[in-house]
Amino acid sequence: MTDSVATLPHPNDLPFSAPAAEPEWLSSLRRSAWDRFERIGWPTLADEDWRFTNLNPLKQLSLTPSRKPASPVTREAVEARSLLKGIEAVRLIFVDGYFAPELSDRPEFDHGIHVASLGQALGNSNGSYRPYLTAPTRPELNAFAALNTAWFADGVAVSVPPRQTVSLPILAIFAAHGAAEGPTTNPRNFLRLQEGSSATFIEEHVSLNETPYLTNAVTECLVGEQASVEHLKIQDQSPATHHLATFHAWLERHSRLSSHSLALGARLARNDLRVKLEGEGAECVLNGLYLTDGQRLADHHMVVDHVAPRCQSHEYFNGILSDRSRGVFHGRILVQQEAQKTDAKQTSKSLLLSDEAVVNTKPQLEIYADDVKCTHGATIGQMDEEAIFYLRARGIPLPVAQQIIQLAFAEEIVERIQERAVRQRLADVVQERLKIT
């Protein structure tokens, strides 16, 4: 245990975890997560999984969980920061990690579809989420996922019964203020899709001011047999902030997951993606784009675990880096002995717009089955001079040609988003961000 851990508050000392406010099983879950966090300790560069991502800047924050916002926030103020403003969706809005019902839509779904604040769902004390949050087969993966469990206040809970389709995308907007005291927000989302159901869940992380804070988010997703889920994470926080997030999914037979990560903001952004293909014939696509400038860092760290046979997993990550910014891609594919006929593919491409930008990529294939198809490829480079010349030779000026090439590179990722209106909006956003200045 390091010094910095010792200064952090134990969940027993948190106002919302008083025994009166939440069930004992949850308090005890928080205590054991805390113990785990203490055991693992603060990651350092000596940890293989954190080799390229230095968390020291975070230690300058006094890491304590966020408090409920002191002054009211308007829906306009939140939507002004949202990239998906005006897109048809059911919106659940969280300010500083706490559900803001007065700002949110009141989702009314039929057929037993349940979309609500996780905090409220847990408070209802019917205990329906208990087995999933406490299941021993769902161990916390890293220190920060454990810290989230110890500290989380709220998030989205989605439960879709068999063969039901959630007709609108569910959009959770996590808007936060920086604060000297209590700068850590801990969004916690939980999705359970039963057999043959489908849903789209979007989490969007934005800042309400330019003051530093830390987001430490966890999203867990259980995808039942033949169920299908599209998950999209848009991170557009202020460059003064830090963002740590874990996405964890378990896929049953013939289910499908596509998870997209758009890392546009924050000083340091780390995404841990963990997918377990547990049922035969499951398919997952992990797809990500990061745009970094200044001294920012975007890190995607994933482990795709093929447990069952005949599953497919594809990862596509593209980054465009300028100035002295940095990108990290770590992609581990684990194919277990039973997982015959696995088809796993991984590509990571980065475009360096400056000589000082750096990318570290680390593909890792670990294969224990003998009849599998696994490929990985990584490219890191400047813009293709041949392509630039080709465009210029047709009359397109150099800066426009460069922009076209960058945009195409970003588009490759954005076009995999299935939800049409969202895809088009994000294509426009990316075009705007890459505009010649």
Add this chain to the structure above:
Amino acid sequence: MFKIENLHAGVEDKSILKGIDLQINAGEVHAVMGPNGSGKSTLAQIIAGRDGYDITQGTMEFRGRDLLDCGPEERAHLGVFLAFQYPVEIPGVNTTYFLKAAVNEVRKARGLPEMDAVKFLQYIREKAKLLDLPGDFLKRSINTGFSGGEKKRNEIFQMAVLEPDFAVLDETDSGLDIDALKTVSHGVNQLRNAQRAQLVITHYQRLLDYIVPDIVHVLHDGRIVRSGDRDLALELEKRGYSWVAEASATLPA
């Protein structure tokens, strides 16, 4: 219309073009033939404005403008076009979007209004028919996954869309079967008129049966060693490039 005088160029320490003189008048089609390594493609790339060559001597003018002083895009705006020997694949950039950007940049540079989207689509569909291109072609990414023949047809399609006044065709015939060669040549010939000029670079005489040149030049070791009418191409085919190599050895240095 287009004039090169005493052009010397190379990369690093290697000189490739060793004093090229070439004048092409409006309405003319010239062919440059030559063995591999004679400098044919370097000449094409330098006309289009490719970076990376050291131009050590000489001049290059188009309609009185010093081309060596212009970037590749400015040359395109002036009406110079290169059909690439190896067209570049650009994944993610839609062909229609690309052509619209190109056409409108050229129009902008010439002080013309942009073409609206509907008109532009009609315009390029007509041109696509001329080159017998597949229906989905305009929606695909530039050259991505195209066969060799499709790429070459795409070059001539772009030429038809941009209607350049001076077009350089760099080994457009390589990799084409006879039917594709006819289609491509037809596309090129459609653009021929009294105000325009073309420079056809090729290794083989065959293309010149379809795009008939007024003048044929033979390039050898960075120099034009012989010029003549199209019979020169036929003679070359009969006697091979070693014939001009021997002949050029007797020329004064």
